Amino acid sequence: MISQVFILSSQGDHLIYKDFRGEAGSDVVNLFYEKVTALTGDQPPVVMRHKDVHFVHVRQGGLYWVATTTADTSPFTIIEFLNRLTALVKDYCGSLSERSVQMNFALIYELLDEVVDYGYIQTTSSDILKNFIQTEAVSSKPFSLFDLSNVGLFGAETQQSKVAPSSAATRPIQSSRDQGGKSEIFVDVIERMLVVIGSNGVLMKADIEGEIKVKCYMPTCSEMRIGLNEEFSIGKSQLRGYGAAVRVDECSFHQAVRLDEFDSLRILRLCPSQGEQTVMQYQLSDDLPSAPPFRLFPTIERDNGGRLLMYMKLRCDLPPKSAGINVSATIPVPKGSVSLSQELSSPDQSAELQPQSRAVVWKIPRFPGGTQLSALFKLEVPGFSSASMLEVGPVSLSFELPKITATGLQIRFLRLSPFQPGPAQRWVRFGMRTFDSDHEVGPGPSEDPVQDCFHWWIHCLLYLSQQDDVCWTESVCCLTS
Amino acid sequence: MPYIGSEDTVRDLRRVLSNPNVQSDQLRYRNTILKVIRAMSQGVDVSGLFSEMVKACATVDIVQKKLVYVFLCSYATLNPELSLLVINTLRKDCQDPNPMVRSLALRNMTNLRLPSLVEYVEQPLTAGLRDRAACVRRVAVLGWAKLHNLQTNSEIDAAVVNELYSLLRDPDPVVMVNCLRALEEILREEGGVAINKPITHHLLNRLKECDIWGQCEVLRILQRYRPQSEDELFNILSLLDVSLISPHPPVMAATLSLFLSLCSGLPAVGLAALERVRGPLLAACGNTSREMQFTALCHIQLLLRSLPGLMGEHYKRFFCGYAEPAYIKQRKIEVLVELVNDDNVAILLDELRGYCTDVNISTAHAAISAIGRIGRSYSDKCLEILTELLGLKQEHITSAVVQTMRDLVWVCPQCSRTVCSAVEGCEAEIQDSQGRHALLWLLGVYGEQVSSVPYTLEVFIDGVRSEASVGVKMELLTATVRLFLCRPAETQDMLGRLLHYCIEEETNMCVSDQALLYYRLLHCGIEETRKVLQCRRSDPSLGVLIGRPAEPINQWSYIFNTLEPLRPGAIETESATIGGSPEHMTFDPKPNNDLSDTLSYSFGKTVRSVTDTALQCTDSSSDALTASVSAPLSLSLSPALSPEEFEDLWLQQQALHVEQGPEKIKAEENYVYMEEHVQCPTIFRCSPQSLQAAMQLVNIQTLAFTPPHTLPWRVYLYTNTQNKHSADTCHGTLILGELLYTGEEIQKKSKDEENVGVEARQDKREEEREEDTAEGRSEKERVKKNTAEKGIKVTLKQQPRDEKALKGFLSVLTTVLHALSSEK
Numbered sequence A: 001m002i003s004q005v006f007i008l009s010s011q012g013d014h015l016i017y018k019d020f021r022g023e024a025g026s027d028v029v030n031l032f033y034e035k036v037t038a039l040t041g042d043q044p045p046v047v048m049r050h051k052d053v054h055f056v057h058v059r060q061g062g063l064y065w066v067a068t069t070t071a072d073t074s075p076f077t078i079i080e081f082l083n084r085l086t087a088l089v090k091d092y093c094g095s096l097s098e099r100s101v102q103m104n105f106a107l108i109y110e111l112l113d114e115v116v117d118y119g120y121i122q123t124t125s126s127d128i129l130k131n132f133i134q135t136e137a138v139s140s141k142p143f144s145l146f147d148l149s150n151v152g153l154f155g156a157e158t159q160q161s162k163v164a165p166s167s168a169a170t171r172p173i174q175s176s177r178d179q180g181g182k183s184e185i186f187v188d189v190i191e192r193m194l195v196v197i198g199s200n201g202v203l204m205k206a207d208i209e210g211e212i213k214v215k216c217y218m219p220t221c222s223e224m225r226i227g228l229n230e231e232f233s234i235g236k237s238q239l240r241g242y243g244a245a246v247r248v249d250e251c252s253f254h255q256a257v258r259l260d261e262f263d264s265l266r267i268l269r270l271c272p273s274q275g276e277q278t279v280m281q282y283q284l285s286d287d288l289p290s291a292p293p294f295r296l297f298p299t300i301e302r303d304n305g306g307r308l309l310m311y312m313k314l315r316c317d318l319p320p321k322s323a324g325i326n327v328s329a330t331i332p333v334p335k336g337s338v339s340l341s342q343e344l345s346s347p348d349q350s351a352e353l354q355p356q357s358r359a360v361v362w363k364i365p366r367f368p369g370g371t372q373l374s375a376l377f378k379l380e381v382p383g384f385s386s387a388s389m390l391e392v393g394p395v396s397l398s399f400e401l402p403k404i405t406a407t408g409l410q411i412r413f414l415r416l417s418p419f420q421p422g423p424a425q426r427w428v429r430f431g432m433r434t435f436d437s438d439h440e441v442g443p444g445p446s447e448d449p450v451q452d453c454f455h456w457w458i459h460c461l462l463y464l465s466q467q468d469d470v471c472w473t474e475s476v477c478c479l480t481s
Numbered sequence B: 001m002p003y004i005g006s007e008d009t010v011r012d013l014r015r016v017l018s019n020p021n022v023q024s025d026q027l028r029y030r031n032t033i034l035k036v037i038r039a040m041s042q043g044v045d046v047s048g049l050f051s052e053m054v055k056a057c058a059t060v061d062i063v064q065k066k067l068v069y070v071f072l073c074s075y076a077t078l079n080p081e082l083s084l085l086v087i088n089t090l091r092k093d094c095q096d097p098n099p100m101v102r103s104l105a106l107r108n109m110t111n112l113r114l115p116s117l118v119e120y121v122e123q124p125l126t127a128g129l130r131d132r133a134a135c136v137r138r139v140a141v142l143g144w145a146k147l148h149n150l151q152t153n154s155e156i157d158a159a160v161v162n163e164l165y166s167l168l169r170d171p172d173p174v175v176m177v178n179c180l181r182a183l184e185e186i187l188r189e190e191g192g193v194a195i196n197k198p199i200t201h202h203l204l205n206r207l208k209e210c211d212i213w214g215q216c217e218v219l220r221i222l223q224r225y226r227p228q229s230e231d232e233l234f235n236i237l238s239l240l241d242v243s244l245i246s247p248h249p250p251v252m253a254a255t256l257s258l259f260l261s262l263c264s265g266l267p268a269v270g271l272a273a274l275e276r277v278r279g280p281l282l283a284a285c286g287n288t289s290r291e292m293q294f295t296a297l298c299h300i301q302l303l304l305r306s307l308p309g310l311m312g313e314h315y316k317r318f319f320c321g322y323a324e325p326a327y328i329k330q331r332k333i334e335v336l337v338e339l340v341n342d343d344n345v346a347i348l349l350d351e352l353r354g355y356c357t358d359v360n361i362s363t364a365h366a367a368i369s370a371i372g373r374i375g376r377s378y379s380d381k382c383l384e385i386l387t388e389l390l391g392l393k394q395e396h397i398t399s400a401v402v403q404t405m406r407d408l409v410w411v412c413p414q415c416s417r418t419v420c421s422a423v424e425g426c427e428a429e430i431q432d433s434q435g436r437h438a439l440l441w442l443l444g445v446y447g448e449q450v451s452s453v454p455y456t457l458e459v460f461i462d463g464v465r466s467e468a469s470v471g472v473k474m475e476l477l478t479a480t481v482r483l484f485l486c487r488p489a490e491t492q493d494m495l496g497r498l499l500h501y502c503i504e505e506e507t508n509m510c511v512s513d514q515a516l517l518y519y520r521l522l523h524c525g526i527e528e529t530r531k532v533l534q535c536r537r538s539d540p541s542l543g544v545l546i547g548r549p550a551e552p553i554n555q556w557s558y559i560f561n562t563l564e565p566l567r568p569g570a571i572e573t574e575s576a577t578i579g580g581s582p583e584h585m586t587f588d589p590k591p592n593n594d595l596s597d598t599l600s601y602s603f604g605k606t607v608r609s610v611t612d613t614a615l616q617c618t619d620s621s622s623d624a625l626t627a628s629v630s631a632p633l634s635l636s637l638s639p640a641l642s643p644e645e646f647e648d649l650w651l652q653q654q655a656l657h658v659e660q661g662p663e664k665i666k667a668e669e670n671y672v673y674m675e676e677h678v679q680c681p682t683i684f685r686c687s688p689q690s691l692q693a694a695m696q697l698v699n700i701q702t703l704a705f706t707p708p709h710t711l712p713w714r715v716y717l718y719t720n721t722q723n724k725h726s727a728d729t730c731h732g733t734l735i736l737g738e739l740l741y742t743g744e745e746i747q748k749k750s751k752d753e754e755n756v757g758v759e760a761r762q763d764k765r766e767e768e769r770e771e772d773t774a775e776g777r778s779e780k781e782r783v784k785k786n787t788a789e790k791g792i793k794v795t796l797k798q799q800p801r802d803e804k805a806l807k808g809f810l811s812v813l814t815t816v817l818h819a820l821s822s823e824k
Helices: A027-038 A075-093 A098-103 A105-115 A145-150 A386-391 A449-454 B006-018 B020-024 B026-041 B047-056 B062-078 B080-093 B099-111 B115-129 B134-150 B158-167 B173-186 B197-205 B212-222 B230-244 B249-262 B267-276 B278-285 B290-306 B312-318 B326-338 B345-355 B361-375 B379-390 B395-411 B413-423 B433-445 B453-462 B470-486 B488-505 B509-524 B526-533 B573-577 B582-587 B595-612 B619-630 B643-660 B681-685 B688-697 B753-762 B764-787 B803-823
Strands: A002-009 A014-019 A047-050 A053-060 A063-069 A183-197 A203-216 A223-228 A232-234 A246-248 A250-253 A267-270 A275-285 A294-302 A308-316 A323-332 A338-344 A350-354 A359-368 A372-380 A395-402 A411-417 A424-432 A436-439 A460-463 B633-636 B665-667 B672-678 B701-705 B713-723 B732-741 B792-799
Touching: A002 A027, A002 A075, A014 A098, A014 A105, A014 B026, A027 A047, A027 A053, A027 A063, A053 A075, A053 B290, A063 A075, A075 A098, A075 A105, A075 A275, A075 B212, A075 B249, A075 B290, A098 A105, A105 B026, A105 B062, A183 A411, A203 A223, A203 B312, A246 A275, A250 B278, A267 A275, A294 A323, A294 A395, A308 A323, A308 A359, A338 A350, A350 A372, A359 A372, B006 B020, B006 B026, B006 B047, B020 B026, B026 B047, B026 B062, B047 B062, B047 B080, B062 B080, B062 B099, B080 B099, B080 B115, B099 B115, B099 B134, B115 B134, B115 B158, B134 B158, B134 B173, B158 B173, B173 B212, B197 B212, B197 B230, B212 B230, B212 B249, B230 B249, B230 B267, B249 B267, B249 B278, B249 B290, B267 B278, B267 B290, B278 B290, B278 B312, B290 B326, B312 B326, B326 B345, B326 B361, B345 B361, B345 B379, B361 B379, B361 B395, B379 B395, B379 B413, B395 B413, B395 B433, B413 B433, B433 B453, B433 B470, B453 B470, B453 B488, B470 B488, B470 B509, B470 B526, B488 B509, B509 B526, B643 B713, B643 B732, B643 B792, B672 B803, B688 B701, B688 B803, B713 B803, B732 B803, B792 B803
Parallel strands: A183 A424, A183 A436, A232 A246, A395 A460
Antiparallel strands: A002 A014, A002 A063, A047 A053, A053 A063, A183 A203, A203 A275, A223 A267, A223 A411, A250 A275, A294 A308, A308 A372, A323 A359, A323 A395, A338 A372, A350 A359, A395 A424, A436 A460, B633 B713, B665 B672, B672 B792, B701 B713, B713 B732, B732 B792
């Protein structure tokens, strides 16, 4: 049972406030914000309490989505509901941000009114809701010249029109009615992986979580068939055939997916409802089908002046055609480090010392496969002691890899049946949204006696920030149209 | 927050709203109303526009209608009279051919929350229940609940209730679920909607039609149902099995909750259910939403209390990610500690060591104390890491490490040598009072093992004037006196200075009192002082608790799937059980002299834990609680009583008692006989060692007891009381007691019961051998019996008579029992 729902900006502005049961006053909103700001640390606990009022909140799109409730409510339900609410708002408003929520407040009030009555969740299915929601979304996207780049000379089809702009999937679902029935469907295959590689280069831990997401802009969608790799196998014990088999440990499907063709042909059948939904989730652990995309070779030593020298060599093991983008390595350094001097191998890289997080952040915007980059960091560390070496590491690496999946999962085809009367565009995107890839790379054999006696170790995390949206500017390819 | 110029805004808006040109242009009219709502949600008081908005309500534009309703529902309570005007429009809308308009009108009619409007609302609501559109019925059903809560004291309309019950068979699943919700609210005083067999099976059959929210609601309400036969129970369970492994965490959690409540009599089935949800729970830990991850983690902690091996091989799933927020990291660290075994300890410690230098200080502390807790079983490896961390020479890390070491030494005294050499010379880094407190305790207790202690203490004593923390000063006093006992020559001078300062100049009463006490104690002679201060250095009985036995599921099932496990520090049983917390330290080293302090302290603690875990205190014991707080009471173990003496005394008074007949309180000229019932049925699962340890903390000696889990369960104990408030007369009394838990209704005492006390002690070995079988046998009975709350019967005998002291003793005993049973 939900007593109130409100949305606050990170500055504490009231964006939306809805009281369902009239049990507590509206002053709880300020109370909540006081509680949030009174706490130090990066994020306040999910559940907070003031007398009988329990606040449960999630953070999405830089906003606090808060529900107040009683103690005996199920936290799973409330949190799932808030997440679902954010997904609905994202579907209806196009994107999640303070601005889009502000501009579409009428729509959000309408949504809340239909979704919750008297504190009880009625429905969150966008199929049902679309009959009730009347307000049009106000799109917050400014006009951009880039949108014109898709238009070829004299309307001819260009190469670009095979590729959708990355923002194509961030528009409100309802406005599709007015755009002359521009019905599109997007299928995203996103994998997040976590890899830990021990100091001797041995793979210590590997975890891949993947999902297939469908975002549907078609007002009436008939059945859709998604064909996966035919060699797709589930479970540890299954015998593997020859060739590039794709294997996952566990797999779960959206309840609307029909699996009658899955066993024989690996085809998922479903009737997608408007908006975004996760069709399939899968996971694979303790076994990496391919080599990790990056390898780090660190060398750390002290020079005569008492400075800390960190020599980092980073190799990208991807095939030469693909590239990692937004690669960033975070190297924790001893407390009190000052004045970083750096030598980077190319000018588009950057590095800075962030004192509050006690780390050096090395950023590489684009990292083509098969290449190697190196960097040398020199740090002044006042009061440097041998034990300070313990504080160096673990190194974490975050990146995005478009067009690649770690498991090798592919979408063979995407068919809508029976055939749509109007032109329906189908887009498929792939990406390894390697979320927490933990690369624990050790020093390797070293002749340096200093290192050995420091007994230091480093892990290197391959990590991709958990942003709300993944954009691959060039990765979106159109299969058929 | 009122905006500057909000009055202007309101005036402008009013002008525009009442402009006939605007009113005729639908788009402009709607935009103006949008502005009003925007101002409203930003916090501007726009209640002055109420009458204009009421006019705007009469429109064919549904979007505008919805906007106006948002406004009206927010301000209706401020303008009850004007709201009457709206009701006409709303009632007209209820006749609209469009079902959306009908449901909208009905919903907002009930959302106005005005008791004065009830008479106008009832008729459309009744009609709404029979509407052909499901969306109207959904709203109408909940509308009755809203109406009932508006006028709670009015009578429940039986016709409506019947109608709602019949709507449980509505073809629309949301209407059905809403009926359940509405009936729950309307019939709250009768205990909610009646869940009988037909309704249960109807609901279960339709579970698949509901969406996840409906399923959760149905599953929650079904928790009240008790199947009539075992067959029925298993039918229900097999129906629910699919939802148990649902990919939706809310459904999975609600199903598990229902499972546990249905299987409260069948622990084996409950455990199997826990195994079954392992997959979904682990998946929820990998959910994209951090909040969901956190929720799953907190519930996994609950599950681990009953099934410690549940996640053993999946420990890698609980390794922290680099960018995870601190609250997730800390929970993961807590889970990791539970998962340690011989195979993974090296990997786990490696991982934990990485967290010790986390940027977030509290995460680093959590990791350090986690290593300390693992150190209770794997002390060598952990001490190595902790010693290494001291080398970092960072304030907060050093302080946390010293505190962790102190806690570790308390449980594992064999570590003391390593710890002593490690803490030497780290006093300079510790800035916070808790860390210094811990360091001083270590230095005092192990003063003879560390050569440099006198110099360290001298630094502290020289700086005592600028010391802010009272606790540190008191610990410094104790530590210095202790050191004086083992190294008098080096310490005498500084002890003198410290005592002089504390007695002459110190303003804090506690510190100067303690200094005076030690001063007088030293006057009594070195042997006396030694007796008081050379206390136990560790509590070996706590060592038994390291391998905590698995708790029965119904210890925590009632908080499963509530917000309780998510609250910070909700699951601290570990640190509370084992003397890890610093407060445990403070009252242990002082055995007798200031016991009333510690007693009242433990009152505070246990009372809190009693309320926290929602255990019920019987009235009499809570009375006794207040009584004893007012009268300081001191218990002591001397003069000691041998088992034979105990038996004699007990039987002698028993004989007297039997002659008198069983009355509640029987007062003779020189002794009191008293029977009480304490409501803590779980106490008999305590291990004897922990019970004994807990009792000794408050100076109650346990003489004999039956092994845990056997029924009837008995404990015999005694203590001596001394009343402080009447110091001149200073009469001590001897209290003998028996705790009896039969697991059934409190019976009359049987005659042969008393002999068991002594026999139990002698035959303890034998009984322990039998324990296994006894446990297996009683497993089933236990849980069954536990469902009906049974009490522990406490029989007390006192000589000579002092009712106040007896009551005080009883309250101490009660709190100890409650504390124990809430911990376990």
